[in-house]
Amino acid sequence: ALAAPAIAQSSSLPTIKWKLASSFPKSLDTLFNAIESVSREVKAATGGKFEIQLFAAGEIVPSAAVLDAVKDGTVDMGQSASYYYVGKDPTFAFDCAVPFGLNSRQQSAWMWAGGGLELMRELFKSYNIYNIPCGNTGVQMGGWFRKEIKTVADMKGLKMRIAGIAGQVMGKLGVVGQQMGAADIYPALEKGTIDAVEWVGPYDDEKLGFNRVAKYYYYPGFWEAGPQLSIYVNLKKWAELPKEYQQILENACANAHVQMQADYDVKNVVALRRLVAGGAQLREFPKDVMVAAQKATYELYDEFSAKYPTFKKVYTQWKKFHDDQNLWFRVAERAYDAFIYSQGTRR
């Protein structure tokens, strides 16, 4: 092993300062931490030459406009959840989460080894963007309900804050989907303007205090089994980046990818325990709700496939991948986890 003493060398690596616009507020700290660590580690790995300045949602770009801002070069980079852009093309949802989709580990398997990243890069390329996976929340909760759901019939007419493809699935079950920002949900739930709300999971939900106005806390959030967050880089800016910085940026995102899931897994337990102690009633969605929702989801996928060639192409590949993954997960992973869960804690 040879460690040469410090030698002055000419270096052609440029000093770069980029702007990153996030779709998230700083209060969603588990999400915001991801870009803080990417920025910090990119700086550390380049000896301070490559700096990324962070802007929370709304500071320079509105939350749902991050994709366009990166596409147009208004900002160099973005952090977002790609299912925000299903209005442009429902195919974007595969980069984040689709109902009855991959769990967190399967989503990573699809992106890193299952052909998913290539398919998503192709999609984003047509929007002038280079996308990098950067974090996952794990399966989210089904949300807070003012009344108990005993059967799928109880979903009919329910006014629920839920959007995107999940909102369309719920619509097929008779749920009336509502869109509203974080600040408006609590008062709407308190007054009964809405009957239910889905947000994220215990850690993020606790901050908004929903348990005080809707005591039934349902799971699982079958529309978000493993939602992945993504980093967007303007494609021209990406191409201009030295190879060194490209590698450094990709790997900083990989580290944040692991960190975010770990943070959620650790923080959700603590919050869940407090929520239950504070009166939240945990309830599993009845099986007939799950079955009906899955059927509605499949109908929707057929509709999208008929309408969007890109969706059809990705869905066909993704569907086979998902089936294969479950074949394997159903064996050793399922058997192990099921035994552990059945045993409770050590006496």
Place this chain on the structure above:
Amino acid sequence: ALAAPAIAQSSSLPTIKWKLASSFPKSLDTLFNAIESVSREVKAATGGKFEIQLFAAGEIVPSAAVLDAVKDGTVDMGQSASYYYVGKDPTFAFDCAVPFGLNSRQQSAWMWAGGGLELMRELFKSYNIYNIPCGNTGVQMGGWFRKEIKTVADMKGLKMRIAGIAGQVMGKLGVVGQQMGAADIYPALEKGTIDAVEWVGPYDDEKLGFNRVAKYYYYPGFWEAGPQLSIYVNLKKWAELPKEYQQILENACANAHVQMQADYDVKNVVALRRLVAGGAQLREFPKDVMVAAQKATYELYDEFSAKYPTFKKVYTQWKKFHDDQNLWFRVAERAYDAFIYSQGTRR
């Protein structure tokens, strides 16, 4: 955003060439790929200045001597599975896997956000090593058995190729543990010198052809629910590394960490399907085997705790973490996965 044109600057970053000794042969390609990607990405991120030369098991250091070689500075770095070193101190197993331990995602949560990395760094520091998590196989299979196991009584007297803490657990069930290298297993199983063997999972097992001489393929490998692989760096060498290179190396390991689990998840399915088509009979360990093995495991942990203060310290923290994680995983993750597995594939 400001991208300064290339400016010649004086750079103090040194040219470094390190040697890495792996505990694994190149034939275990999913494991070996991890260090190949670390080496490739570290080189790319430093413009070729930081090179890591790779040596497979036995090329310069025997498989089980990697820890000592890094500790003594014979090599700069190593790749290993830390449970190989339980003979020195059983606490090393927490850096990889212990029976009835954390699954893959929980292991990452412990390392990245649950205090595990700090505890493991403290342990490795006393061996002159800086350790970095770098990959996971996911839950392994229970192995190949010549005869069916119907009850825990069938385990008594069974000659099985199994080692380490898992071997001690099996010993308490009456299994006679045998240690042998990869090349000796197949003939021993064919002749009936041994009755059973545990190796890894479908992808790695298939290469050794065990299905031809032992048709019952048991799961889950309860002694390896989420075995983590690790990179070891000689502590003095780590301290000499520029901060830039430290960050680059850590993040290359993080990317390989995600990649390895993804590779196993994708490759295991394909291999499992071929093995089953080739006659392998999949069997789940009977519940009484699992319960007896868990009881034996707990006895062993008490014995280790009484004997090794470090084990006691880590086990106490780890045990609480594991219980907490299961509290959360038992809710949304379990409910979602259970539904998906119960539904089969889409008609």
